Amino acid sequence: xxxxxxxxxxxxxxxxxxxxxxxRHIGPSEADVAAMLVALKQPDLSALVDAIVxxxxxxxxxxxxxxxxxxxxxxxxxxxxSSRNRILRNYIGMxxxxxxxxxxxxxxxxxxxxxxxxYTPYQAEIAQGRLEGMLNFQTLVCDLTGLPVxxxxxxxxxxxxxxxxxMSRRCSNNxxxxxxxxxxxxxxxxxxxxxRAPAVGIELRIAEDAAAAGIDAFGYLIQYPASxxxxxxxxxxxxxxxxxxxxxxxxVAADPLALVxxxxxxxxxxxxxxxxxxxxxxxxxxxxxxxxxxxxxxxFKRALPGRVVGVSVDxxxxxxxxxALQTREQHIRREKATSNICTSQALLAVIAAFYAIYHxxxxxxxxxxxxxxxxxxxxxxLRSAGLRVSPHFFDTIQVSGIxxxxxxxxxxxxxxxxxxxxxxxxxxxxxxxxxxxDIEALWSLFGLPADPGRxxxxxxxxxxxxxxxxxxxxxxxxxxxxxxxxxxxxxxRYLRRLADRDLALDxxxxxxxxxxxxxxxxxxxxxxxxxxxxxxxxxAPDDQVQGYRQMTDALQRWLAQCAGYDAVSxxxxxxxxxxxxxxxxxxAWHHARGQPQRDICLIPESAHGTNPASAxxxxxxxxxxxxxxxxxxxxxxxxxxxxxxxxxxxxxMITYPSTHGVxxxxxxxxxxxxxxxGGQVYVDGANLNALVGLAAPGRFGGDxxxxxLHKTFCIPHGGGGPGVGPVAVKSHLAPYLPGRIGxxxxxxxxxxxxxGSAGILPxxxxxxxxxxxxxxxxxTTVALLSANYVARRLAAHYPILYAGRNGFVAHECIIDLxxxxxxxxxxxxxxxxxxxxxxxxAPTVSFPVAGTLMIEPTESEPKAELDRFVExxxxxxxxxxxxxxxRMDRADNPLKNAPHxxxxxxxxxxxxxxxxxxxxxxxxxxxPAKVWPAVARIxxxxxxxxxxxxxxxxxxxxxxxxx
Numbered sequence: 001x002x003x004x005x006x007x008x009x010x011x012x013x014x015x016x017x018x019x020x021x022x023x024r025h026i027g028p029s030e031a032d033v034a035a036m037l038v039a040l041k042q043p044d045l046s047a048l049v050d051a052i053v054x055x056x057x058x059x060x061x062x063x064x065x066x067x068x069x070x071x072x073x074x075x076x077x078x079x080x081x082s083s084r085n086r087i088l089r090n091y092i093g094m095x096x097x098x099x100x101x102x103x104x105x106x107x108x109x110x111x112x113x114x115x116x117x118x119y120t121p122y123q124a125e126i127a128q129g130r131l132e133g134m135l136n137f138q139t140l141v142c143d144l145t146g147l148p149v150x151x152x153x154x155x156x157x158x159x160x161x162x163x164x165x166x167m168s169r170r171c172s173n174n175x176x177x178x179x180x181x182x183x184x185x186x187x188x189x190x191x192x193x194x195x196r197a198p199a200v201g202i203e204l205r206i207a208e209d210a211a212a213a214g215i216d217a218f219g220y221l222i223q224y225p226a227s228x229x230x231x232x233x234x235x236x237x238x239x240x241x242x243x244x245x246x247x248x249x250x251x252v253a254a255d256p257l258a259l260v261x262x263x264x265x266x267x268x269x270x271x272x273x274x275x276x277x278x279x280x281x282x283x284x285x286x287x288x289x290x291x292x293x294x295x296x297x298x299x300f301k302r303a304l305p306g307r308v309v310g311v312s313v314d315x316x317x318x319x320x321x322x323x324a325l326q327t328r329e330q331h332i333r334r335e336k337a338t339s340n341i342c343t344s345q346a347l348l349a350v351i352a353a354f355y356a357i358y359h360x361x362x363x364x365x366x367x368x369x370x371x372x373x374x375x376x377x378x379x380x381x382l383r384s385a386g387l388r389v390s391p392h393f394f395d396t397i398q399v400s401g402i403x404x405x406x407x408x409x410x411x412x413x414x415x416x417x418x419x420x421x422x423x424x425x426x427x428x429x430x431x432x433x434x435x436x437x438d439i440e441a442l443w444s445l446f447g448l449p450a451d452p453g454r455x456x457x458x459x460x461x462x463x464x465x466x467x468x469x470x471x472x473x474x475x476x477x478x479x480x481x482x483x484x485x486x487x488x489x490x491x492x493r494y495l496r497r498l499a500d501r502d503l504a505l506d507x508x509x510x511x512x513x514x515x516x517x518x519x520x521x522x523x524x525x526x527x528x529x530x531x532x533x534x535x536x537x538x539x540a541p542d543d544q545v546q547g548y549r550q551m552t553d554a555l556q557r558w559l560a561q562c563a564g565y566d567a568v569s570x571x572x573x574x575x576x577x578x579x580x581x582x583x584x585x586x587x588a589w590h591h592a593r594g595q596p597q598r599d600i601c602l603i604p605e606s607a608h609g610t611n612p613a614s615a616x617x618x619x620x621x622x623x624x625x626x627x628x629x630x631x632x633x634x635x636x637x638x639x640x641x642x643x644x645x646x647x648x649x650x651x652x653m654i655t656y657p658s659t660h661g662v663x664x665x666x667x668x669x670x671x672x673x674x675x676x677x678g679g680q681v682y683v684d685g686a687n688l689n690a691l692v693g694l695a696a697p698g699r700f701g702g703d704x705x706x707x708x709l710h711k712t713f714c715i716p717h718g719g720g721g722p723g724v725g726p727v728a729v730k731s732h733l734a735p736y737l738p739g740r741i742g743x744x745x746x747x748x749x750x751x752x753x754x755x756g757s758a759g760i761l762p763x764x765x766x767x768x769x770x771x772x773x774x775x776x777x778x779x780t781t782v783a784l785l786s787a788n789y790v791a792r793r794l795a796a797h798y799p800i801l802y803a804g805r806n807g808f809v810a811h812e813c814i815i816d817l818x819x820x821x822x823x824x825x826x827x828x829x830x831x832x833x834x835x836x837x838x839x840x841x842a843p844t845v846s847f848p849v850a851g852t853l854m855i856e857p858t859e860s861e862p863k864a865e866l867d868r869f870v871e872x873x874x875x876x877x878x879x880x881x882x883x884x885x886x887r888m889d890r891a892d893n894p895l896k897n898a899p900h901x902x903x904x905x906x907x908x909x910x911x912x913x914x915x916x917x918x919x920x921x922x923x924x925x926x927x928p929a930k931v932w933p934a935v936a937r938i939x940x941x942x943x944x945x946x947x948x949x950x951x952x953x954x955x956x957x958x959x960x961x962x963x
Contacts, residue, residue: 285759
């Protein structure tokens with residue numbers, strides 16, 4: 001192209017109007033807004049905001065952000081920014097490797113809103129597709145690790161190792177407070193463990209060999225293969241035997257692709273295996289998001305953190321999938337929860353599983369064997385030049401006895417990154433993208449002259465570098481799903497079939513209170529696939545990642561401005577990690593001021609369950625604060641408990657607007673009480689979508705908040721992750737933000753990568769850039785408008801449980817179904833399932849109050865969709881009234897039997913006292929757009945009593961019995 005010819009993006013940008021994207025993101029048109037304001041008896045949006053948001057917390061000036069850009073303008077600007085990242089050939093390793101994502105998966109999953117806009121599958125009947133994807137992931141993990149139970153993903157390998165440490169302490173019979181960590185573990189894993197252990201009173205012992213050192217511990221963690229690639233000459237049975245003799249557990253951090261060729265840890269004594277599935281097709285992404293995994297022995301399955309997909313049956317006796325065991329258990333057990341994890345990495349887990357399905361067992365073996373042979377040839381060539389190379393390895397070698405500085409300089413000059421292992425050694429980690437030319441280029445760095453025949457000669461003469469005692473002998477991926485979809489046609493159809501068994505944001509609103517399921521615009525999603533963002537190693541030298549650094553610097557400034565704080569860390573890769581980071585900052589600040597006794601965290605009874613769970617993991621003791629009849633924090637109870645624990649008060653954790661969906665008038669006095677007694681105020685950022693541009697936690701009394709970028713700032717939920725949960729603080733807490741490996745800081749890292757799930761941060765950059773300060777503020781006001789419109793329309797049919805000033809709610813409302821249960825027997829779950837027959841996703845069920853539905857429409861839904869939901873709820877209320885008044889049977893009615901599948905409607909027999917049409921096409925349903933639930937009502941009790949968390953053989957379904 002002629003250099004003087006402007007790019008297509010530049011020419012489009014010239015034609016595009018500033019602020020055009022705002023109208024595309026915000027669902028209600030100007031006419032819709034006017035009609036909704038009439039329904040609320042408000043003259044304009046400004047008056048509505050005045051009526052809802054307390055004047056005492058309102059911002060006095062608009063957000064100091066640039067004006068909005070159009071989509072093409074923003075993409076062009078971000079593309080220029082991304083060009084400042086230098087993409088070198090990376091052999092750094094450390095658990096991060098280049099990988100090839102098959103295009104059929106990239107196009108039909110990663111770039112498909114049917115997959116990335118789905119919510120966590122708490123309504124399992126309309127989530128069977130992604131549940132099957134997660135079950136495939138669990139099966140893959142169990143096969144590779146040799147253990148019978150696995151979860152549906154964790155956040156990253158380092159935090160999974162921390163979960164293994166905590167699980168070992170819960171399950172161990174050894175009373176020691178020590179946890180052993182092998183020095184051969186990845187450095188970021190060791191660093192995260194060093195952050196997490198002291199807060200909960202665990203002493204870490206780091207050494208090369210626990211058995212040789214005779215270290216007594218409740219748990220032991222080793223890396224397999226080692227971080228620098230080495231593999232022992234025999235299974236680690238000696239350590240496993242020693243651990244078990246002491247009543248302790250052995251955890252292994254494993255490379256899943258290496259396990260294709262290596263003996264699975266479950267066979268030689270491991271109790272827990274963790275790792276990252278990143279190299280199963282997931283891009284580097286400057287550190288994430290990537291799906292971590294955890295597997296364990298059957299004995300420990302009820303202590304396993306995170307989500308577990310289980311196989312159950314539905315009301316018709318057909319097999320059905322659901323989340324099992326401790327699903328959302330942190331919301332029930334609070335500070336006694338096994339983990340604070342809420343968001344995991346569901347989207348990345350299903351992508352990794354699909355990668356394994358597409359390649360199959362033979363394909364994975366070919367990939368792993370090819371990488372191993374190339375590493376063997378590379379090592380043999382270096383040895384022939386007189387260099388010292390590790391003898392046993394999978395795909396990563398350590399070359400020692402060299403001038404490492406000279407080698408690194410030569411490598412960079414040839415566009416290559418090697419791992420820095422000190423002054424006299426380098427590491428070289430190969431991956432599936434490596435070819436013969438790469439081996440030749442690596443040899444040249446060490447002075448080996450070109451020789452066209454060397455690779456073939458060494459390949460023919462050099463044996464494998466895996467010790468025979470550690471070679472895998474058990475089969476992998478024997479289930480039919482891993483052996484049936486190897487052509488692109490078959491894979492394409494399998495992915496489509498699963499997507500059709502789900503209900504995601506691409507087909508209907510998902511009005512989940514507290515979860516903010518809003519538009520994830522296509523233009524926001526496009527940049528995450530650009531190589532300049534996707535192919536960057538998290539530990540590449542700083543001079544190679546200037547584009548990323550400039551983007552993250554901008555995001556930190558913008559988020560600080562939106563939340564009213566002074567400093568932000570983007571490292572936490574989930575809201576739960578942000579909570580923990582914020583509490584660790586508070587804890588470290590108190591210690592630095594000579595007040596280590598401050599260990600009490602006050603938490604309102606209405607709080608998210610992750611709050612008390614996070615406080616527990618930060619080493620704090622939770623004291624609950626009562627709420628009054630209006631759902632507000634009971635100020636008298638707060639004052640009494642703050643006074644009682646004044647010397648030990650560390651913090652208050654509070655969500656604002658409240659978890660009950662109202663702007664509490666007394667938030668200022670609440671913060672004052674805590675500060676007066678020496679504590680800090682943690683404002684949970686889950687409901688920030690009701691604040692941006694109108695009020696800011698850091699301005700009305702907060703000292704620290706985490707911000708859910710997968711809620712307020714448009715990162716999609718992906719069926720239960722990824723998420724990003726940056727932590728924002730006032731200036732006095734800034735020194736205590738999460739640190740990085742190799743950099744001294746009061747608080748170490750909380751996630752494996754320096755910037756957490758950096759690969760999806762371009763989504764947020766695009767959203768803020770296209771919205772600008774005015775657009776973000778407009779989004780907030782329309783979110784308030786939409787919630788109050790829905791609440792006002794439903795108020796004549798259902799009790800609205802809580803309301804704030806002038807009778808308005810905030811960005812969400814809670815409808816109370818408990819009185820209806822007494823009169824009709826209908827529960828909140830029944831209503832949730834009946835909504836599926838209308839082609840709608842249910843609101844949040846029974847949180848924060850049992851027997852209720854919490855509704856959050858967001859700013860992205862047009863009035864027509866809000867009305868469709870409201871009309872469905874009104875229609876359901878009429879059905880409930882028919883039950884109350886005896887016109888419908890109390891036990892056999894459309895609500896109790898919902899959802900109705902196509903198989904139920906098409907059955908030869910129909911024994912119900914209502915019609916098939918009433919079951920399948922209730923009033924107001926758009927028949928041509930009918931979405932059929934994949935399965936009927938699932939039996940949750942059966943699923944927990946008969947836990948199966950891997951793909952079962954078909955014979956298991958034949959004996960399913962729901963009696």
